[in-house]
Amino acid sequence: MIKLDSIAQQMKEDDVMTAKDLRDIASTEYTFALPSAIRNQSARRVNPIYESTVDPAELAHYESVAGMWWDTRTVAKWLHKYNVVRVPYIRDAACLQFGRDSSQPDCLRDLRVLDIGCGGGVLCEPLAQLGAAVVGVDPARTAIGVAKRHALEAGITVDYRCDTIETLARAGEKFDVVLAMEVIEHVTHSADFLDRCAQLVRPGGLMILSTINRTWKSYAFAIVMGEFVLRLLPRGAHQWRRFVRPEEISSSLERNLFRVVDVSGVTMNLRSRLMQLSKDTSVNYLLTAGN
Numbered sequence: 001m002i003k004l005d006s007i008a009q010q011m012k013e014d015d016v017m018t019a020k021d022l023r024d025i026a027s028t029e030y031t032f033a034l035p036s037a038i039r040n041q042s043a044r045r046v047n048p049i050y051e052s053t054v055d056p057a058e059l060a061h062y063e064s065v066a067g068m069w070w071d072t073r074t075v076a077k078w079l080h081k082y083n084v085v086r087v088p089y090i091r092d093a094a095c096l097q098f099g100r101d102s103s104q105p106d107c108l109r110d111l112r113v114l115d116i117g118c119g120g121g122v123l124c125e126p127l128a129q130l131g132a133a134v135v136g137v138d139p140a141r142t143a144i145g146v147a148k149r150h151a152l153e154a155g156i157t158v159d160y161r162c163d164t165i166e167t168l169a170r171a172g173e174k175f176d177v178v179l180a181m182e183v184i185e186h187v188t189h190s191a192d193f194l195d196r197c198a199q200l201v202r203p204g205g206l207m208i209l210s211t212i213n214r215t216w217k218s219y220a221f222a223i224v225m226g227e228f229v230l231r232l233l234p235r236g237a238h239q240w241r242r243f244v245r246p247e248e249i250s251s252s253l254e255r256n257l258f259r260v261v262d263v264s265g266v267t268m269n270l271r272s273r274l275m276q277l278s279k280d281t282s283v284n285y286l287l288t289a290g291n
Contacts, residue, residue, distance in 0.1 A: 111132050194256070218243055263287050
């Protein structure tokens, strides 16, 4: 068993204040056994087999839970709740960029949208219903099967592909909007991942991401509270060191000649468990950049 404040001592020197703040909030002394997914995180390296940023361990995990994507009684329910925030955010950003009226039901008509790490298609379907030509890509074959089946049953057209963004980039594919929602914190190299994403955005297009900031607060809320106390996610779902700060994403995108136009926080009311946009980017946040 390991105490939370002892975990804080293992953080990098550039996060000294992070460790101190985390010890301060650990007065309750949550105690738990670290799952193997977290214990072994230091052993995870580049994926030479796939020659991509896909992490085989993460891929195996999402393959194993593929049947849960559309079951709101499971941990997947938070993704469905997140749609209340991220679908309007994506819609409004795209409409602003391309001169569309966001109040129109088909406001994304003819825009080519790529959803990276689409899973079971929870985000793809509502975007397709707004008129977008959506391509959903995911290396998890079982998840893609679930997505295709659900879209067929719902009568919604989405181009689902079991593939990687590296393959799409090599093929020279381009999109008006590229989405990486809750993905970058699961890849092996975030900078390489962003480089590939940037290659897929056509001139004048947008890249929109959602992820978790690397702060003491994100450790406390996203991991300790989210996984061990409230159990909104399975234990080991996230690795704190893989969380990415907004300025790190901005730096990578600027090297690819992108300009960040918005960073918005996303918070959850712990009483109602409803998600909402916020000025607080210390845990979850959404980021939009254009080229």
